[in-house]
Amino acid sequence: MKLLYVLPFLVVIALLSGLFSLQKALSEPQRPHLHQDLKNAELPMGFNDLFAGSGDCQLCHDAQVNAQGDFIGIVSDWRSSMMAHSSKDPFWRAKVSHETLVNPQHAELLENVCTRCHAPVGHFNAHFNGQEFYSIAEMDLDPLAKDGVNCTVCHQITPESLGNYSGELEIGTEKKIWGPHEAPFTNPMINHTGYTPTFSPHIQDARICASCHSLMTPTIDYSGNLTGTDFPEQAIYHEWLNSDFSVNEVTCQKCHMPSIEDTVKISSMPPWLDGRSPFAQHQLAGANVFMLKLMKENMEELGITATEWQMDSTINRARRMLQQAALSMQLNEVARTPDTLFLEMILTNHAGHKFPAGYPSRRAFIELLVMNEYDTLFHSGKMDGDYNIIGEDEGFEVHHETIQTPDQVQIYEMVMGDVNLEPTTVLAYAFQHLKDNRIPPSGFKSSHFTWDTVAVTGQAMYDPDFNFESGIEGSGSDRVLFHVPLNGNNDALEVIARVHYQTVSGRWLEDMLDYSSDEIDAFKMMYEVADKTPVLVAEADLTSTSTDIRLWQEELFSVHPNPGPGRFNVQSENPLTAINVYDQSGRLNQTIHNFASPSVSQNMSIRIDGSNGVYYLEMLDDQQNRRTTKIILNK
Ligand code: HEC
Ligand code: HEC
Ligand code: HEC
Ligand code: HEC
Ligand code: HEC
Structure with a gap:
């Protein structure tokens, strides 16, 4: 019996180790030499009151290598992810436009809501400056806002606002960049960016991701009025909470930012910096192979800064998530x-x-x-x-x-x-x-x-x-x-x-x-x-192979008499809950539930009223065992 209790736990462990070894074992496409990546279009640089462009982080956080010397740059991994494209994504842009065409009287409100998670760099800065609504037109004029969910978004979500969702996150105003390592060497980053790298364990909490990955939207009725109710449009964080993964502290980061144990220098400046371990890779792959491919086909028009090779590596990672980590x-x-x-x-x-x-x-x-x-x-x-x-x-x-x-x-x-x-x-x-x-x-x-x-x-x-x-x-x-x-x-x-x-x-x-x-x-x-x-x-x-009647019969259930004139007695090892009767062609003929008292519930007597011939009984017991057996009605 005890095994039953530890089993789910073991399964989780098995799956996890499977997932991790998978992320490691699968050889990635050959990484190009660093200089080939210089073909990238430039990332936005510059600052607004809260955020910096990812181009400002690239100087130091893009030359990481693992123990084998493979290139695992943080900026390079991130820049081809869906989150780097969240405000350029043409499907998202079309959908925002669709929503405002359907409900033009709420256009301001809708654009403001949609930019919260998809263009946070523009949205939160505008609100910080007292603006009530942020629009797509403003976003389009601002290269920083087109930088998607960038470095300074995730890394500035305050510990106090953890637990909020629907994009109601709070961005810190003290220019602190929170990270997973204790006692970071702060000077180079302060000098170059004005931000202070600061240790805080909350960056590893799943609630960082919950900020945007659980989403309740206000409902509008056909008269265009807000109904006052919310609809759970996405609830990935809540689904995760209601799973073995939250119990076992397998966070979003563990699967979507796979860690390696290698010692990695997380900044290329200063040159004498010690490495850190473990190192979380900013792969951030999900399942969206389709849109990544579509965007790769339209890089110039969409202003995408990643190279084709980088897009391909994220596409392959997403495909692997689907094919090797999602379903058996x-x-x-x-x-x-x-x-x-x-x-x-x-x-x-x-x-x-x-x-x-x-x-x-x-x-x-x-x-x-x-x-x-x-x-x-x-x-x-x-x-x-x-x-x-x-x-x-x-x-x-x-x-x-x-x-x-x-x-x-x-x-x-x-x-x-x-x-x-x-x-x-x-x-x-x-x-x-x-x-x-x-x-x-x-x-x-x-x-x-x-x-x-x-x-x-x-x-x-x-x-x-x-x-x-x-x-x-x-x-x-x-x-x-x-x-x-x-x-x-x-x-x-x-x-x-x-x-x-x-x-x-x-x-x-x-x-x-x-x-x-x-x-x-x-x-x-x-x-x-x-x-x-x-x-x-x-x-x-x-x-x-053939039409020999092969049935899944085990000693769990037995049926007497067979053939029989109409009444069949089913006996089961466990209490029976129901019997489905199918005719020769697989059509459900009747379902019989067992309402008998527990003392006799391992026996059920059933009556078949149809014409003579072959029937299939599908028997279910309280352990959810399900077996199909053939009976012959011969009146
Ligand atoms: C609370 C954060 C949040 C807000 C607010 C939000 N989204 Fe999203 N949206 C997301 C996330 C997270 C995803 C990705 C989910 C996934 O990949 O399954 C997404 C994905 C999408 C996609 C699919 C994109 C693709 O490439 O497949 C569309 C379209 C979209 N959102 C439209 C909108 C519109 C329209 C609004 C405003 C009404 C909006 N979103 C507001 C978080 C948000
Ligand atoms: C989606 C949110 C998100 C975005 C976007 C993001 N990061 Fe991170 N970053 C994290 C989280 C979470 C961790 C800690 C992961 C862990 O330890 O499991 C982290 C860790 C780091 C670390 C420490 C790495 C290590 O594990 O040793 C650095 C440095 C860093 N990020 C820089 C950046 C830079 C630069 C960018 C922009 C290119 C960026 N991050 C974009 C969420 C994000
Ligand atoms: C001039 C180089 C430089 C630039 C530019 C720079 N950083 Fe850093 N960053 C560092 C150094 C050095 C560390 C500390 C490394 C250590 O102590 O191991 C660091 C650490 C970090 C950490 C980890 C903090 C921790 O305690 O775990 C994060 C996250 C981070 N930087 C994000 C960013 C972001 C976001 C940007 C862009 C706005 C940026 N950095 C720009 C040099 C830089
Ligand atoms: C500021 C809001 C925000 C935060 C915080 C955030 N995300 Fe996202 N995430 C998005 C949006 C928006 C998209 C969808 C972009 C699109 O499809 O246009 C997205 C997309 C993704 C995808 C790609 C989905 C796919 O199908 O390919 C993954 C994976 C993901 N996020 C994981 C994470 C993880 C893990 C964290 C926490 C470390 C996190 N996100 C934090 C807003 C956010
Ligand atoms: C045990 C590993 C694991 C954990 C933990 C996990 N994910 Fe995923 N995630 C996956 C896999 C595998 C997929 C691809 C299959 C799918 O789409 O569900 C995926 C897909 C996604 C997608 C794209 C979904 C779609 O179909 O469009 C998003 C967004 C995402 N994860 C975000 C998160 C967030 C946020 C968390 C934490 C609350 C999280 N994940 C926790 C493994 C994980």
Whole structure:
């Protein structure tokens, strides 16, 4: 029994060591020699009342090398990250414009809100100087504001404002740059920048990131009035709090700024400076392969300062986050009859928050193909030429426990609903979640105080295999059943299962692209020619060899008499909770719940009323064991 308690902990450790060794072991593309990086366009330099341009930090914080002599410059790593591009990002710019076109009476308010996290250098400085609203037009005139979430933003968030989110962070006014090392040598930095490097452990706290990565937006109704309620648009920090990762102090920084134990000189001045260890790399890769690629294709127009090589290294890191640190997949054949192939797939999330997470346009979906030598017999999650999912329902596709037809597709996503509970992609109209079946992180519980903010919503709430395993909540996994109709097909079959990650779908963009403005038109042009291939996150296959009836029977359950005239007695090792009865073609015939008292609950007597023939019983016990067995009704 004890093992059960330590197991989740062990799993976390295993995953972590996996992630770290992965970050180290995977050889990065050959780093170019330092001089090649001089091809970079220049980073902004100069100061406003609170911040400095990243160009002012580059002099000393861009020549770091690891123990092998590889180049790991802080500025170089950061400058190709999404955060370095947060105010140039053409999707963001188009979306701000969309929001203000939909609600022009709130344009000032909206631009002010949107610049808070995406252009903090301009936004917070304007507010510091008593301005009530900060606008996109002002941002465009200020190269410093276009420096995104730069060095002096994260490093000046005050310890006092930790715990705030929605961008309501506070920037210190004493020109202190907080860092993780005790007793920094301060003179060179003070002389060159006026800022004092200052030790403070709060920089390693996940709440630094929470400042912007949990986001409640005020809701506007269709009369244009603020409803006074807030909508949790992004809640990565809250998801993380409600997981084993916060319990085990695996912070955002540990996964997104992977540390190395090497001794690294963190400043190139003075030359006699001692190295520091550990050293946190400013890689800051997430999942946004798509936009990084799009921006790389439009570097000049967007004013991007990173080199193509630097963009590629962040693109590769993001791809690795998705392909090697996000999700694992298991695919099993449960049973096969002349009419149906029964499959189960278990997807387990290894990220420190939901998968996918963050901005509401993110989604992941399952593609399942069943083929014989000549044909595709079944294809759920098929995409058209524009990477829209064929068969996705009007409005949105619900979460599925079982998939039985090709037009049913499992899409892991959050769907925003407006005040009329209609799906919407306008952030200001978002009032309530209509669906949220993004796979929770390990240890995620409905009893946690964050539940109101991060709740599972829609059909996934009723799926006994969603975030539950063996009756225990917090598995961070989803088990999906596939009942693939075979119509008597006798061939050997190949099954291929894939999970794809999509930053944004064409359908999600439809409403925005119906509008026109400089920003929307600019994004549209880049989007139309962009490579929209989703990222393949996980893949598995199996071969189903023949139609011999193979069933997953174990001593856990038994059924008597079989064949029988109508009443069957099921006996189980553990108390039974329910039995699903399927007919030959995999259609659910009935579900029988066990309401008997505990003393007899290991026995259940069930009645099958259909016509004579083969049925499949799927039996569930209180440990969430699930087995399928064949019975024959012979009246
Ligand atoms: C509290 C901070 C915060 C505020 C305020 C904010 N955002 Fe964001 N936004 C983020 C973060 C963090 C991400 C990245 C999340 C991710 O990658 O999943 C993001 C991502 C986006 C993206 C996706 C960009 C891409 O390249 O895929 C768009 C579009 C966007 N925001 C629009 C807006 C608009 C419009 C507003 C104003 C109404 C706004 N944001 C206000 C924090 C914020
Ligand atoms: C997204 C927030 C963020 C941004 C942007 C950022 N940093 Fe950091 N930085 C951190 C955090 C967090 C740490 C400590 C990480 C740790 O110890 O795990 C850190 C650590 C450091 C360190 C000490 C490195 C070490 O681990 O020995 C230096 C120096 C530094 N940052 C400089 C910079 C410079 C220069 C920039 C701009 C190019 C920058 N940072 C941008 C969050 C940020
Ligand atoms: C002239 C060189 C120089 C410049 C320019 C410079 N720094 Fe530093 N920085 C240093 C030195 C030296 C240290 C201390 C290193 C040590 O003690 O190991 C340091 C330390 C740091 C630390 C770590 C502090 C700690 O206690 O962990 C951070 C963070 C940092 N600098 C950020 C910045 C930022 C942001 C900028 C740009 C505004 C910047 N630096 C510009 C030289 C510089
Ligand atoms: C001042 C606000 C702010 C702070 C503080 C901040 N972020 Fe971000 N972060 C953003 C915004 C805005 C974006 C999205 C930029 C875009 O997509 O246009 C973003 C994007 C990211 C991404 C890229 C997501 C993707 O899909 O590629 C990662 C990873 C990330 N942040 C991690 C962190 C971590 C870790 C910290 C804390 C050390 C942190 N952020 C602190 C605002 C912030
Ligand atoms: C255990 C490692 C781990 C921890 C801890 C972790 N992340 Fe992540 N993060 C990942 C992985 C893996 C991905 C890529 C898969 C995904 O998108 O969920 C990711 C993706 C992201 C993204 C992009 C999400 C998307 O789909 O657009 C953002 C933003 C992000 N993380 C921010 C954070 C912040 C902020 C924290 C802390 C509150 C954090 N992460 C904690 C591993 C981690």
